[in-house]
Amino acid sequence: MFPQFKPAGDSALVIIFGDRIDEEINKKVHAVANAIEKASPDWLIEVVPTYTSVYVYYDPLELSYQEALDAIRPFLSAEPKEEKPRIVEIPTVYGGEFGPDIEFVAQHNSLTVDDVIEIHSKPLYRVYMLGFTPGFAYLGGMDERIATPRLEKPRLKVPAGSVGIAGKQTGIYPIESPGGWRLIGRTPLRLFTPEKDPPTLLRPGDYVKFVPISEEEFWEIYKREWGEQK
Amino acid sequence: MIELINVPSLTTIQDLGRYGYQKFGIPVSGVMDEVSARLANYLVGNHDNTPLIEFVLKGPSIRFHTSAVFAVAGDVDVRLNGIPIEPWQSHWAKRGDVLEVGTLKSGVYGYIAFSGGILCDKILGSCATYLRAKLGRALKQGDKLKLGYAILTGKEGKALPEPLIPRYSNENEIRVILGPQLEHFTEKGIETFLSSAYEVTPNSDRMGYRLEGPEIEHSEKGADIITDAIPLGAIQVPANGKPIIMLADRQTTGGYAKIGVVARVDVPKVAQTRAGGKLRFKAITVEEAQELLRKREFLFRNVKRLLDGEVRGYKIKALGEEFMIFVEKREIEKRTTLFPS
Numbered sequence: 001m002f003p004q005f006k007p008a009g010d011s012a013l014v015i016i017f018g019d020r021i022d023e024e025i026n027k028k029v030h031a032v033a034n035a036i037e038k039a040s041p042d043w044l045i046e047v048v049p050t051y052t053s054v055y056v057y058y059d060p061l062e063l064s065y066q067e068a069l070d071a072i073r074p075f076l077s078a079e080p081k082e083e084k085p086r087i088v089e090i091p092t093v094y095g096g097e098f099g100p101d102i103e104f105v106a107q108h109n110s111l112t113v114d115d116v117i118e119i120h121s122k123p124l125y126r127v128y129m130l131g132f133t134p135g136f137a138y139l140g141g142m143d144e145r146i147a148t149p150r151l152e153k154p155r156l157k158v159p160a161g162s163v164g165i166a167g168k169q170t171g172i173y174p175i176e177s178p179g180g181w182r183l184i185g186r187t188p189l190r191l192f193t194p195e196k197d198p199p200t201l202l203r204p205g206d207y208v209k210f211v212p213i214s215e216e217e218f219w220e221i222y223k224r225e226w227g228e229q230k
Numbered sequence: 231m232i233e234l235i236n237v238p239s240l241t242t243i244q245d246l247g248r249y250g251y252q253k254f255g256i257p258v259s260g261v262m263d264e265v266s267a268r269l270a271n272y273l274v275g276n277h278d279n280t281p282l283i284e285f286v287l288k289g290p291s292i293r294f295h296t297s298a299v300f301a302v303a304g305d306v307d308v309r310l311n312g313i314p315i316e317p318w319q320s321h322w323a324k325r326g327d328v329l330e331v332g333t334l335k336s337g338v339y340g341y342i343a344f345s346g347g348i349l350c351d352k353i354l355g356s357c358a359t360y361l362r363a364k365l366g367r368a369l370k371q372g373d374k375l376k377l378g379y380a381i382l383t384g385k386e387g388k389a390l391p392e393p394l395i396p397r398y399s400n401e402n403e404i405r406v407i408l409g410p411q412l413e414h415f416t417e418k419g420i421e422t423f424l425s426s427a428y429e430v431t432p433n434s435d436r437m438g439y440r441l442e443g444p445e446i447e448h449s450e451k452g453a454d455i456i457t458d459a460i461p462l463g464a465i466q467v468p469a470n471g472k473p474i475i476m477l478a479d480r481q482t483t484g485g486y487a488k489i490g491v492v493a494r495v496d497v498p499k500v501a502q503t504r505a506g507g508k509l510r511f512k513a514i515t516v517e518e519a520q521e522l523l524r525k526r527e528f529l530f531r532n533v534k535r536l537l538d539g540e541v542r543g544y545k546i547k548a549l550g551e552e553f554m555i556f557v558e559k560r561e562i563e564k565r566t567t568l569f570p571s
Binding site: 006007008009010011012014019020021033045046047048049050051052053055057060061064065129130131132133134135136138174175177192194195197198199200204 | 249250251252253254255256257353354362363364365407409410456457458459461462463464481482483484488491492493494516517519520523524527
């Protein structure tokens with residue numbers, strides 16, 4: 001039975017709306033998270049929406065766990081708004097030095113490289129949540145025909161903007177970091193800009209569309225986004 | 231202004247953390263031991279969230295280019311111009327003085343607070359350094375840091391009463407609130423977790439402490455969950471059955487089942503346990519954990535007022551236990567008028 005409520009330590013509680021990755025459940029999650037955030041009660045530290053749950057970080061000096069449960073109850077009836085979602089286009093160079101694993105992904109799935117590009121750039125991917133590293137979006141909706149296991153040995157350095165596949169998931173590395181995803185391309189867009197508020201390009205509830213571009217276009221956009229820095 | 235003249239690696243500027251951005255994937259970060267850090271700030275008349283220097287195991291050397299009041303928190307030898315001075319006390323340094331902070335004799339994290347605080351360019355509302363995403367950077371030799379204006383706040387010669395000085399041990403009992411994914415563990419697994427000693431491994435840092443010890447058995451639900459959020463002190467147990475305690479620089483979300491979350495009052499104890507040190511876990515209720523936190527904050531409020539000179543503190547022994555009592559200064563004056571000695 002959902003929703004369920006649990007303490008997550010002495011300074012947070014979790015509201016669980018389901019037990020599977022599902023667009024409708026996730027929409028409810030964001031509706032409730034937004035409603036709590038919008039009301040911004042004094043005791044609230046912050047809200048973190050995930051695939052199926054809302055973490056409410058609160059100040060236990062202001063109210064106890066039981067009081068926190070009572071305080072969030074009025075927000076549980078919040079319903080997703082029927083507005084047009086934002087579609088964010090992600091210009092991406094596929095293959096070559098930008099996506100060194102694209103041949104592997106093609107071979108692994110008995111496809112050509114062009115098939116992989118077409119299949120990957122076709123769907124609208126839903127941003128279910130952000131997390132893990134600054135600006136990383138958990139995307140849903142990848143075609144299983146291009147699913148590929150992770151690298152056995154993760155790379156020590158993956159450049160910011162790299163687009164990868166890990167199992168049935170696809171994602172974009174927002175910052176340079178180590179990583180084990182199969183890299184198929186790279187976007188020149190900045191997904192995380194700490195000087196901006198909000199600091200991330202993608203937000204929960206957005207839809208992402210990958211748009212294949214040429215190397216020339218990549219560097220043009222890159223300069224605009226990052227300046228001369230590498 | 232102060233200048234860093236000798237800087238061990240991983241010396242950073244921290245405050246109490248960057249809140250409000252976890253939903254964008256940005257970790258809270260901030261000080262690893264909020265008790266030591268807040269007490270250091272209180273000693274120099276600052277508020278809780280004032281930016282200060284955090285160091286790991288070994289402290290930096292600092293040259294003062296202006297006079298300033300400072301305090302060092304940690305079990306460590308401290309010298310000012312070569313002359314030994316006490317940690318857990320506020321001192322005055324004048325232009326040209328050199329502060330040398332040695333190696334911690336116990337604990338892992340030490341702090342240096344300056345009256346008025348370190349001025350930094352805030353990123354998303356905080357001075358907390360998060361190295362993995364280059365939010366701030368590690369301090370290095372030659373760095374010059376500006377201090378805040380603090381003409382009335384900081385005074386030298388303030389000392390934390392002895393019973394309030396934190397003691398760092400390498401064998402700690404850590405209180406936890408079980409869950410939120412208890413159903414991912416068997417009864418036997420939970421029993422193992424609560425009855426065994428777990429050793430802090432060298433593979434531990436500001437992100438989390440990996441522990442070594444008896445394997446914790448998962449239920450048929452397994453070690454993986456649908457990715458959800460990770461609160462401070464969350465204890466994840468991946469498929470190998472070895473717990474990881476998630477600390478200041480933890481990622482905001484993760485996919486391993488959490489058997490429990492460390493009570494906030496005990497997070498500093500975890501952070502200050504060295505590699506090789508042992509932790510034992512004890513389950514308490516969320517209500518008990520919140521009561522412990524309220525008691526600690528009541529004490530902290532009074533310690534702040536004591537150091538600010540608003541109350542007086544007395545150490546008393548009763549029934550074999552030591553207590554601190556705090557008496558309003560006004561009360562003392564009133565009584566003195568009524569009953570002149």
